[in-house]
Amino acid sequence: MILHLQAQKRMEAIRELASRLEGSDEIVDVKRFLSLVMQREKIETTAVGHGVAIPHAHGDCVKSLVIGVGVSRQGIDFGAMDGEQVGIVVMIASPVRHFQDYLKAVSRVARLLNQEDCRQRILNAQGVAEVIEVFKQIDRL
Secondary structure: EEEOOOOHHHHHHHHHHHHHHHOOOOOOOOHHHHHHHHHHHHHHHEEOOOOOEEEEEEOEEEEOEEEEEEEEEEEOOOOOOOOOOOEEEEEEOOOHHHHHHHHHHHHHHHHHOOOOHHHHHHHHOOOOOHHHHEEEHHOOO
């Protein structure tokens, strides 16, 4: 989790979040995963509106579902359809064999962050624990 993303551009934000996943047990090849996310992003922006982007990919370079969260106070241009700068970036990585779980994760994150109060709590969080509390609500969706 990165509470203060330094990136100012979409691809920089994706790289910054992916770099945090390097060395984790869940992703075998972070460079390959990053390439998959970048390819996905070139097809269509993963900005979903309301200042939220959910870059995601699934591949054989991922052992188990993992989610990374980044918060940008200055906002990042993700090319969102609503024109808003993105303040919350949620990166989702999943193995190919768990495609249904991957789709559920993307859907649940999108629904959670469609709620104004959840977005505000994340944007105003002073620590990682506060962000984790917001994401614990995801099981109720």
